[in-house]
Amino acid sequence: MKFKKLIYGFLSVVVVISLIVGLINWNVNVLATSKNSKKVKITFLSTKGEINSQLQEVFKNFSKDYPNITVELIPVGAGQSPFEKLSTMYASGNAPTLAMIDPSDVIKFKNNFLNLSNEKWVKDAIKGTLDDVTFDGKVFGFPFAIEGYGLIYNKQVIEKAIGKFEPKTIRTRNDLENLFKKLQQKNVTPIVISPLDWSLGAHYLGIAYGAQSRDYKMNKRFIDDLKAKKVDLKKNKVFNDLLDTFDMLRKYNYLKNSPLAGTYEQGAQLLAQGKVAFWFMGNWAWPLITQINPNNKSYGFIPVPITNNPNDFFNNAIVATPSKILCIDIKNNSKQQQEAAKTLLNWFVYNSNGQKNWVYNLNIISPFRNVKITPNDPLAKSIVEYMKAEKTFRPPFALLPSDHWPIVGAYMQKYLAGKMNRQQLLTEIMKYWAKVK
Structure with missing residues (x-):
């Protein structure tokens, strides 16, 4: 009997102790929950206007997983550069928590950005995708999207005019022009x-900078030599070959009679409605193309052929590179806001719901190895195929100054319109680079 009492007494003590420990743990959890439940609002500067409405939906879905974090989207105005917008916001002491900027702008603001080197996703990034955001061994940006560009084709239009079309057969400038001639004979504007x-200053000429060599470091050296006035572009084979191709393209241009009258929206409309067979543009145009004609999915990319050598790597490869970078501000945003911003980035990379929102809702090609899903749109799928075949290259966009595309792009517009000849164009581009510090 005494033994039973001892057992019951012991068990009672154990139960009491367990209740006390449980109560302590409950209180700790309550305190922790209370501490983590503090609501925080972060701002997100978007420089991809074509997905702003989709971003709003993605942020709502993020807040369902993290109810205490609200994300406010701040769009960059039409015609305003990311660099200009972010500079203005810093000048007013109102920088966004997360800034979506071009790779070339990261170094200019890096002293205002959080060092992200210790984040888990750094090790999961695809090789090369952090090169343009790493300085002195420190990572200052999150590669938001791999985007690619080249000549988008409407396969439905081409095959209706001339029969079966195999994109891989276009391996030279002459191949492309022969196709253009066949299309023209069938009353299809090529x-x-x-x-x-x-598009002209950054993307088209970006090919000229990126095709100098398959070695990215050599292309960086080429930019340095341009600044040092060591390069004569009038004698540079890649620049001249690419301009030869440009001359050919403008011969068959839908806007030949008014080359500067076109708009981005018009280009998507002409391609989607089958009024042209090709459009020089990137996969970011897909939301607009499919909105205009949701029934046609037969699109893809062919490279811009630079030479008439079918074995030229660059004749068979398209540009595919991290095009937008997300950076976290440390000047105007609190530690709590910075942590919330990191939570959003990790949600994109490691949360299955976040991955689906990022890839499917925004049509993003993820720069991370662990994200196995790819967008459903045909342009993104085309880029992924080139990536898998290792037929892509990266122009040194991070080394192009912020005013490169408006200034040099204006020269290209004059060239397109026939208001500037090639010698004048190349002279002006060299003068531009000679002024870059």
């Missing part, structure tokens, strides 16, 4: 060139 300074 191509539209949208006369946008960013």
Whole structure:
């Protein structure tokens, strides 16, 4: 009997102790929850206007997973550069928590950005995607999207005019022109060139900087030599070859009679409605293309052929590179806001719901190895195919000054319109680089 009492007494003590420990743990958890439940609002500067409405939905979905974090979208106005917008916001002491900027702008603001080197996703980034945001061994930006560009084709239009079309057969400038001639004979306008300074100055000429060598470091050296006046672009084979291709493209341009009259929206409309077979543009145009004609999914990319050598790597490769970078501000945002911003980035990379929102809702090609899903749109799928075949290259966009595309793009517009000849164009580009510090 005494033994039973001892057992019951012991068990009672154990129960009491367990209740006390449980109560302590409950209080700790309550305190922790209370501490973590403090609501925080972060701001997100978006420089991809074509996905702003989708971003709003993504942020709402994020807040469902993290109810205490609210994300406010701040769009960059039409015609305003990311650099200009962010500079203005810093000048007013109202910088966004997260800034979506071009790779070339990261170094200019890096003293205002959080060092992200210890984040888990750094090790999961695809090789090369952090090169333009790493300085002195420190990572200052999150690669938000891999985007690619080249000549977008409307396969439905081409095949209706001339029969089966195999994109891989276009391996030279002559191949492309022969196709253009066949299309023209069937009353199909081959191509539209949208006369946008960013498209001509950054994207088209970006090929010339990126195709100097397959070694990215050599292309960086080429930029340094341009600044040091060591390069004569009039004698540079890649620049001249690419301009030869440009001359050919503008011969078949839908806007040949008014080359500067086109708009971005018009280019998407012409391609989607089948009024042209090709458009020089990137995969960011997909939301607009499919909005205009949701029934046609037969689009893809071919490279801009630079030479008439079918074995030229750059004739068979497209540009694919991190195009937008997310950086976290440390000047005007609190530690709590910075942590909330990091939570959003990790949600994109490691949360299955976040991955789906990022990839499917925004049509983003993720720069991270662990994200196995890819966008459903045909332009993104085309880029992924080139990536898998290792037929992509990266122009040194991070080394292009912020005013490169408006200034040099304006020169390209004059060239497109026939108001400037090639010698004048190349002279002006060299003068531009000679002034860059």
